[in-house]
Amino acid sequence: MIIGGGPAGNTAATHAARLGAEVTLIERDVIGGAAHLWDCIPSKTMIATGGAIAFTRRLEGMGLEQQAPEVDVEALTERIESIKMRLQRSTTNLLTSQGVTLVHGTARFLSANDIEVTTVDDDGVPTVKVIQADAVLVATGTRPRIPEWCHPDGERILTTRDCYPPKTFPESITVVGSGVTGVEFVHMFSSFGAKVTLVVSRQQVLPNKDPEVAAVLEDDFLKRGVSLLKGARAIAIDRVTNEAGVEEVVVRCDDGRVVRSSHAVLAIGSVPNTDTLGLDAAGLQHDGGYVTINRHCQSNVPHIYAAGDISGKLPLSSVASMQGRKVAEHVMGLQKVAHRHLDYDKAASAIFTEPEIADVGLAEADAFAVGRKIRVTKVPFSSTPKALINNDWRGFVKIISDPATGVVLGGSIVGRHAAELISVIALAVTANLKVTDIVESLLVHPALAEALAEAAD
Numbered sequence: 057m058i059i060g061g062g063p064a065g066n067t068a069a070t071h072a073a074r075l076g077a078e079v080t081l082i083e084r085d086v087i088g089g090a091a092h093l094w095d096c097i098p099s100k101t102m103i104a105t106g107g108a109i110a111f112t113r114r115l116e117g118m119g120l121e122q123q124a125p126e127v128d129v130e131a132l133t134e135r136i137e138s139i140k141m142r143l144q145r146s147t148t149n150l151l152t153s154q155g156v157t158l159v160h161g162t163a164r165f166l167s168a169n170d171i172e173v174t175t176v177d178d179d180g181v182p183t184v185k186v187i188q189a190d191a192v193l194v195a196t197g198t199r200p201r202i203p204e205w206c207h208p209d210g211e212r213i214l215t216t217r218d219c220y221p222p223k224t225f226p227e228s229i230t231v232v233g234s235g236v237t238g239v240e241f242v243h244m245f246s247s248f249g250a251k252v253t254l255v256v257s258r259q260q261v262l263p264n265k266d267p268e269v270a271a272v273l274e275d276d277f278l279k280r281g282v283s284l285l286k287g288a289r290a291i292a293i294d295r296v297t298n299e300a301g302v303e304e305v306v307v308r309c310d311d312g313r314v315v316r317s318s319h320a321v322l323a324i325g326s327v328p329n330t331d332t333l334g335l336d337a338a339g340l341q342h343d344g345g346y347v348t349i350n351r352h353c354q355s356n357v358p359h360i361y362a363a364g365d366i367s368g369k370l371p372l373s374s375v376a377s378m379q380g381r382k383v384a385e386h387v388m389g390l391q392k393v394a395h396r397h398l399d400y401d402k403a404a405s406a407i408f409t410e411p412e413i414a415d416v417g418l419a420e421a422d423a424f425a426v427g428r429k430i431r432v433t434k435v436p437f438s439s440t441p442k443a444l445i446n447n448d449w450r451g452f453v454k455i456i457s458d459p460a461t462g463v464v465l466g467g468s469i470v471g472r473h474a475a476e477l478i479s480v481i482a483l484a485v486t487a488n489l490k491v492t493d494i495v496e497s498l499l500v501h502p503a504l505a506e507a508l509a510e511a512a513d
């Protein structure tokens with residue numbers, strides 16, 4: 057039995073069914089989960105449209121006249137909804153074609169073995185059933201964290217879920233939180249022409265990233281007119297009517313600074329969807345609602361697994377899916393034969409800003425912190441023919457390898473299509489390939505990937 061139909065749940069369900077299990081998937085909302093409904097898909101669809109607008113700024117340098125496109129909010133909303141529907145349909149079809157039983161309902165543990173499932177029919181009449189299963193996967197995901205000092209209203213004080221697109225398009229917006237989601241929202245709203253202020257609690261946006269990488273992004277933000285409020289923490293967000301009778305949102309920071317804008321959006325992390333799940337009734341060990349797991353994604357109760365954001369590991373859709381796959385393999389006994397353990401340190405991740413940022417494996421700073429000898433090679437896109445042809449040579453490729461063996465340990469890419477290009481380094485890191493394997497690959501010319509071969513050399 058699988059609780060939650062996001063990337064973790066639906067991948068586990070499909071894979072377990074393929075391996076011969078009888079699978080029931082319980083989802084209280086829609087198949088595809090928050091990833092399809094609120095997070096990855098709608099945010100990247102908005103960003104793709106914003107990116108197209110941002111790209112028009114580069115047309116002049118390509119021998120074309122620049123024309124600022126107008127945003128058709130209705131068409132944009134329809135586009136987002138239709139992509140969500142298509143993905144929801146294709147995921148549902150995949151699950152049913154594998155024989156997975158889908159239940160539209162809400163599950164909670166009564167004990168480690170009994171799960172109560174509540175379904176509601178079209179007339180709103182609830183039915184409650186208690187189900188048992190040989191193995192249970194908890195894949196219930198997370199939702200945006202809302203601090204006690206802020207009361208989102210879905211109109212001007214927004215969570216990330218109110219942004220696809222917002223009810224009224226912001227003229228100006230304050231983004232609170234400068235992690236991955238925060239910077240993606242800065243890029244998104246500034247591409248659509250809003251005046252953006254980013255509240256950055258530290259001295260660097262993306263505090264956990266390589267400072268060189270963060271610097272390229274900060275530079276782009278400043279060029280676009282984004283205001284960076286560094287070293288400030290928001291402590292209150294209120295909706296007010298100013299002296300001119302105009303509605304605005306006031307964000308107050310702990311150092312006394314105040315930002316006024318038409319909207320504000322919170323991007324300060326998430327909380328687990330386990331408050332009513334009965335984790336304690338099932339005897340599950342957890343850390344503030346995040347289920348504690350071993351390397352097989354197994355909880356302290358051997359037949360109960362957890363995967364995806366609820367497992368407290370890397371909150372990425374790609375990681376959630378891979379965990380789901382590994383759970384299916386473990387439940388069906390495949391770990392005893394060919395089975396590669398999930399190595400979270402080798403997960404590639406991307407930030408969909410302009411330029412894009414992507415990295416995988418060992419980071420330079422982490423190697424220095426433990427005194428590990430590494431070889432770092434870096435090539436700017438400004439020397440790559442395709443980047444010049446594209447009229448966009450911002451950024452670089454950095455490859456980190458073992459100086460003794462040449463094995464690729466990690467890398468980062470800042471620039472156009474970084475999220476696609478990082479796949480080459482990710483494959484090298486997972487398969488323990490050497491820098492020479494990249495250098496000696498016969499790549500396409502002209503292509504941005506040539507920068508990878510050059511950096512590996």
Ligand SMILES: Cc1cc2nc3c(=O)[nH]c(=O)nc-3n(C[C@H](O)[C@H](O)[C@H](O)COP(=O)(O)OP(=O)(O)OC[C@H]3O[C@@H](n4cnc5c(N)ncnc54)[C@H](O)[C@@H]3O)c2cc1C
Pocket residue numbers: 059060061062063064065082083084085086088089090091092094095096097099100161162163164195196197198216237329333363364365366370371372373374375376
């Ligand atoms: C704005 C934003 C953008 C993001 N963009 C990306 C990106 O580009 N790439 C990427 O890799 N990651 C991205 N992420 C992260 C990604 O969305 C998550 O890592 C992913 O959704 C986790 O999948 P999951 O299966 O754990 O949970 P979810 O996708 O959250 O699915 C959990 C499901 O469980 C259901 N559920 C919960 N409780 C119950 C219950 N009691 N009974 C039945 N059903 C229940 C929920 O309704 C939900 O459908 C983004 C996150 C955010 C916030």
